[in-house]
Amino acid sequence: MSRSGPGGPNAVPRLDSPVTILRGVGGERAAQMERLGLRTVGDLFWHRPARYEDRRKFTPIRDVLLGTPVTVCGRIVAAGNHRFRKGTKSCFEFILEDETARLHCRWWNLPFLGKFYSVGNEVLVYGRPNSLRPRTMDHPEVEKIETGEDGSVHFGRIVPVYPLTEGMPQRTLRWIIWHVIDRFLSQLPETGPWRTPELAGDPAGALGRQEAVRKIHFPAELPEAEHARQRLALDELAALQREIQGRRLRLNLKAPGLPCGGDNRLMRPFLAGFPFKLTGAQTRVLREIRADLTGLHPMRRLLHGDVGSGKTLVAACAALMTIESAYNVAVMAPTELLAEQLHDVLTGVFGPLGIGVGLRTSNTRQEPDVGSKPELGSVWVGTHALIQKAVEFPRLGLVIIDEQHKFGVAQRETLLRKGNFPHLLVMTATPIPRTLGLTLYGDLDVSLLDELPTGRGRVRTHVRTPDTLPKVWQFVARQLEAGRQAYVVYPRVSESENDDVKSVTREFEKVRDALAPHVAAMVHGRMPSAERMKIMDGFREGRVQVLLATSVIEVGVDVPNATVMVIENAGQFGLAQLHQLRGRIGRGSHESHCILVEGERTDEARERLKVLAETTDGFAIAEADLRLRGPGELLGRDQSGLPSFRFADLVRDGNLLEAARASVRRELAAKAAGLTANPPAPASAQ
Numbered sequence: 001m002s003r004s005g006p007g008g009p010n011a012v013p014r015l016d017s018p019v020t021i022l023r024g025v026g027g028e029r030a031a032q033m034e035r036l037g038l039r040t041v042g043d044l045f046w047h048r049p050a051r052y053e054d055r056r057k058f059t060p061i062r063d064v065l066l067g068t069p070v071t072v073c074g075r076i077v078a079a080g081n082h083r084f085r086k087g088t089k090s091c092f093e094f095i096l097e098d099e100t101a102r103l104h105c106r107w108w109n110l111p112f113l114g115k116f117y118s119v120g121n122e123v124l125v126y127g128r129p130n131s132l133r134p135r136t137m138d139h140p141e142v143e144k145i146e147t148g149e150d151g152s153v154h155f156g157r158i159v160p161v162y163p164l165t166e167g168m169p170q171r172t173l174r175w176i177i178w179h180v181i182d183r184f185l186s187q188l189p190e191t192g193p194w195r196t197p198e199l200a201g202d203p204a205g206a207l208g209r210q211e212a213v214r215k216i217h218f219p220a221e222l223p224e225a226e227h228a229r230q231r232l233a234l235d236e237l238a239a240l241q242r243e244i245q246g247r248r249l250r251l252n253l254k255a256p257g258l259p260c261g262g263d264n265r266l267m268r269p270f271l272a273g274f275p276f277k278l279t280g281a282q283t284r285v286l287r288e289i290r291a292d293l294t295g296l297h298p299m300r301r302l303l304h305g306d307v308g309s310g311k312t313l314v315a316a317c318a319a320l321m322t323i324e325s326a327y328n329v330a331v332m333a334p335t336e337l338l339a340e341q342l343h344d345v346l347t348g349v350f351g352p353l354g355i356g357v358g359l360r361t362s363n364t365r366q367e368p369d370v371g372s373k374p375e376l377g378s379v380w381v382g383t384h385a386l387i388q389k390a391v392e393f394p395r396l397g398l399v400i401i402d403e404q405h406k407f408g409v410a411q412r413e414t415l416l417r418k419g420n421f422p423h424l425l426v427m428t429a430t431p432i433p434r435t436l437g438l439t440l441y442g443d444l445d446v447s448l449l450d451e452l453p454t455g456r457g458r459v460r461t462h463v464r465t466p467d468t469l470p471k472v473w474q475f476v477a478r479q480l481e482a483g484r485q486a487y488v489v490y491p492r493v494s495e496s497e498n499d500d501v502k503s504v505t506r507e508f509e510k511v512r513d514a515l516a517p518h519v520a521a522m523v524h525g526r527m528p529s530a531e532r533m534k535i536m537d538g539f540r541e542g543r544v545q546v547l548l549a550t551s552v553i554e555v556g557v558d559v560p561n562a563t564v565m566v567i568e569n570a571g572q573f574g575l576a577q578l579h580q581l582r583g584r585i586g587r588g589s590h591e592s593h594c595i596l597v598e599g600e601r602t603d604e605a606r607e608r609l610k611v612l613a614e615t616t617d618g619f620a621i622a623e624a625d626l627r628l629r630g631p632g633e634l635l636g637r638d639q640s641g642l643p644s645f646r647f648a649d650l651v652r653d654g655n656l657l658e659a660a661r662a663s664v665r666r667e668l669a670a671k672a673a674g675l676t677a678n679p680p681a682p683a684s685a686q
């Protein structure tokens with residue numbers, strides 16, 4: 001056998017050869033395949049079927065049910081185009097017949113279909129009948145049965161149905177993939193079954209990689225396709241874990257931890273001046289953080305705590321340890337409002353200790369005042385303005401990121417690169433389902449603040465429809481008369497033309513009048529921050545009793561006297577976000593009420609809001625949100641960190657993720673042990 005170079009005319013076809021080496025794939029076909037992301041022969045292995053059809057037997061046309069998807073098989077007995085509205089609209093229709101009945105299949109404004117289907121053709125049709133008198137399907141999928149092809153690929157078995165692109169017939173792609181598996185699968189590097197204790201006895205783990213590829217395309221029975229999917233998902237999840245955990249391992253190998261544990265000379269007076277006792281959880285977490293800040297490697301820690309659990313205090317203590325060690329601290333928050341608030345809080349507690357606190361947002365730049373105690377570190381608080389190129393932090397010891405889920409990994413890394421491997425503490429109040437957490441922050445150690453400070457009133461949650469709003473305002477007014485304060489939250493700043501979702505600017509006067517003589521004011525993200533701060537101060541100090549807002553108040557606002565929150569068009573928000581919003585109340589000793597107003601009467605909308613009324617456990621809410629809306633919606637469109645998997649499904653594959661993670665951890669530990677035993681020779685040739 002003579003081998004020429006990969007590009008030569010007699011090249012032995014390999015997995016990385018272009019698809020054009022396949023029989024029947026010319027330039028036009030290749031261009032279509034390119035649109036599906038299929039460039040090489042090997043790419044075809046990973047083109048995942050959208051669904052499967054059991055073609056071992058077909059449903060007789062007589063038995064089709066309204067609205068139930070079904071595949072039927074028959075012969076075209078009539079076909080033609082109808083034109084109407086002076087020829088501007090058309091409908092192509094054919095009538096399919098089997099031994100039992102006839103089925104009308106119709107397509108609007110696709111007149112060219114007439115070229116493909118004619119009387120006498122045998123076809124398979126997949127769709128949902130939308131009428132039974134006569135039996136009709138609109139826009140079904142069709143597959144022509146042609147003689148001369150290998151029937152065993154398309155019939156008498158479970159067949160894959162692939163995502164297609166214009167001009168590419170289903171059976172052509174199916175045949176190509178069948179052929180590629182037949183001829184090239186043995187070239188795919190075999191990784192064997194997953195022999196990890198976590199997957200002992202699991203049919204997915206038992207499959208080798210080649211077998212899994214074969215079965216995801218051509219399973220003998222349907223469950224095999226699912227096992228194959230899981231097996232391929234394992235590879236995907238493990239690859240990601242290898243990347244995440246490898247990153248951490250490399251960091252530990254190259255960077256010693258900066259000594260930022262402090263000596264308690266500021267911490268002691270600080271805690272003595274704090275009016276409460278730390279919760280047990282806060283004490284435990286601070287011990288974990290102190291161990292990290294005095295440890296061998298840079299801290300990489302995620303502080304997870306439900307709204308109101310007291311994360312800010314923990315962050316302040318971590319900052320203090322660093323400042324005592326004469327290192328500086330950068331604190332990044334997702335919004336200007338939040339940055340300004342953090343700045344206020346930290347100035348209030350650090351100022352008296354002689355610690356400078358600076359502020360940096362896109363509008364404000366205020367240097368920390370380090371006048372009196374130059375031997376101490378200082379603090380910069382800011383928004384993403386902190387990560388701009390020109391901004392520098394000398395002696396950066398600790399980076400704190402609040403509401404970390406609002407930032408991508410890239411932003412986090414940019415801030416970290418401003419120092420020489422500083423410690424990192426990221427905080428989130430958005431409980432995140434474990435699978436997403438491990439995917440997004442798998443390289444972080446996790447601390448949990450799972451205990452709320454005592455003396456908090458209960459929060460009751462009620463779901464109401466808009467027609468009960470007058471009663472809702474009466475209820476709010478009674479609370480205001482009793483001296484409490486209220487939030488009213490809207491999904492929008494101003495109205496949009498294409499729906500009737502309420503906006504804060506449009507509703508303001510109405511609500512103000514309904515609640516007069518109590519003082520109402522509004523805040524939203526589009527007003528100047530100085531004005532917003534003034535109103536927030538007014539609310540904090542009790543001069544404003546009702547605050548109308550968008551979700552800008554989602555994080556950071558802390559007014560214990562506010563005991564009512566009305567959320568209009570609640571269905572527009574995600575569950576996790578509603579839970580966040582609700583965390584703004586119930587901060588004082590009075591009982592609080594969250595009233596979710598929603599007009600939508602779909603089951604899904606109702607089920608979602610019911611979850612909130614029934615539980616205050618943020619993790620349970622996050623899991624429900626993940627199931628109901630999926631990961632993309634849950635994390636928000638701006639979430640850049642989530643990889644797109646081909647086979648893995650973060651909603652369903654929790655156990656696979658755990659197995660992949662444990663397995664990669666063992667693999668890397670073994671590798672690291674090897675590295676320490678045989679330190680690599682110093683790099684000389686550079």
Ligand code: ADP
Nearest residue numbers: 276277278279307308309310311312313453558
């Ligand atoms: P979050 O975790 O949502 O960021 P915060 O840090 O804003 O919570 O804390 C919420 C409120 O709880 C603040 O008013 C804070 O002063 C208060 N707090 C924090 N720790 C304690 C504690 N140990 N005991 C009582 N109140 C506390």
Ligand code: MG
Nearest residue numbers: 311312429556
């Ligand atoms: Mg907070």
